[in-house]
Amino acid sequence: MQEKEGKYIFGVVKVGEKGQIVIPRDARNLYDINPGDTLLALGDRNGIALVKQEVFQKAVEEVMGGNK
Secondary structure, three states: OOOEEOOOOOOOOOOOOOOOOOOOOOHHHHHHOOOOOOOOEEEEEEEEEEEEEHHHHHEEEEHEEEEE
């Protein structure tokens, strides 16, 4: 894993026949991703990002002023 100013390179992953990837161990450890966790897949024209669902939900709630 390479880090510079809070940005990380975890390495290269391959997409399997079923569209699955393996999240590198360093990334799973850093972001506390465990079996059974739910991740939200976000993207734009440049790429894709994975965010733990509870982290995203908390951010939405903060933006919405704590309203659900």
